[in-house]
Amino acid sequence: MRKKKFSSLRTSKYVFALPGFCFFAFAILIPFLMGVNIAFTDWNGITKDYNYVGFKNFIDMFQDKRILQPMRNTLIFALLGVTGNNIIALSCALLVNQKSSKLGSVAKVIFFMPVCFSAILSSFLWGFIYREVFSQLFAIKNLLGNKSLVIPAITAIGLWNSCGINMLIYLSGLKSIPTDLYEAATVDGATAVQKFFRVTLPLLMPSFSVCVTLTLTSWLREFAMTLASTGGGPGGASRTISIYIYENLYKYSKAGYGQAVSLLFALFLILIGNVVSTFFRKREVEL
Secondary structure, X not given: OHHHHHHHHHHHHHHHHHXXXXXXXXXXXXXXXXXXXXXXXXXXXXXXXXXXXXXXXXHHHHHOHHHHHHHHHHHHHHHHHHHHHHHHHHHXXXXXXXOOOOOXXXXXXXXXXXHHOOHHHHHHHHHHHHHHHHHHHOOOOOHHHOOOOHHHHHHHHHXXXXXXXXXXXXXXXXXXXXXXXXXXXXXXXXXXXXXXXXXXXXXXXXXXXXXXXXXXXXXXXXXXXXXXXXXXXXXXXXXXXXXXXXXXXXXXXXXXXXXXXXXXXXXXXHHHHHHXXXXXXXXXXXX
16 A cells, blocks of 8 residues: 555656646747757747758857847846845844834835836836936936946836845745844844854855845846846847847847857856855855
8 A cells, every 4th residue: 555655646746847837838848849859940939941050040140240239138137137136135034034114014015016017117117207307307317228327227226126035035044044043142242243144155055045046047148128228228228138039039130149159148047046046055054
């Protein structure tokens, strides 16, 4: 009887996982494999016929100087987005976690509300604010039309729209830290700053592993918000790798080349995600 129960339990796990795997295969795995095939062709994305060109698309990518600016913009987005998101999210989590704060629950709702807006809606909302409100109150021209400030301006939209998710992750991590550790640190004469750096931060490493990894890969893939805000402009000042891939696929009719760039970019995201995740997991403290 035990063997039968054990066998049925193992079978039931696969049965319950099957619908999720089917959706994953239909939405991600099959398109990915089809994209790998297209990356080795000269397909223009319109006609049914195409020719295999081997590694020509990959060679062209390393010789393409147009890709340098999107790469630079993508790295700037990632640097500003990851730094700003985690600092703001952790600060909001620390504020909400204060037991003496009577407005903790209200603050939690206020900080999380922007997450409910889509990236497109957030872009249009802040586009209006940059265009109309800032010009009226501060006599500042539209930041989205300034080549020097367009990336920080779009980053600000993204931070407003996404910090609430990481705030909840950090808040969950803060609530899992035993209060005994803080009481012991107080007895030892530790200041608030010392408690933060010697107790809070080390025990929040699991939260950092999740938040930094997800935020980094998300900002490296930045697409919808930038496309809705500026379309990659002005003059390509905010064009990211994702927009560059999109333009090659649908605007320049170079689907084969676009898929080659997309394939290498996906491999890079997997690699950098694993490296960052491993870095933080090695520094996690077990209670």
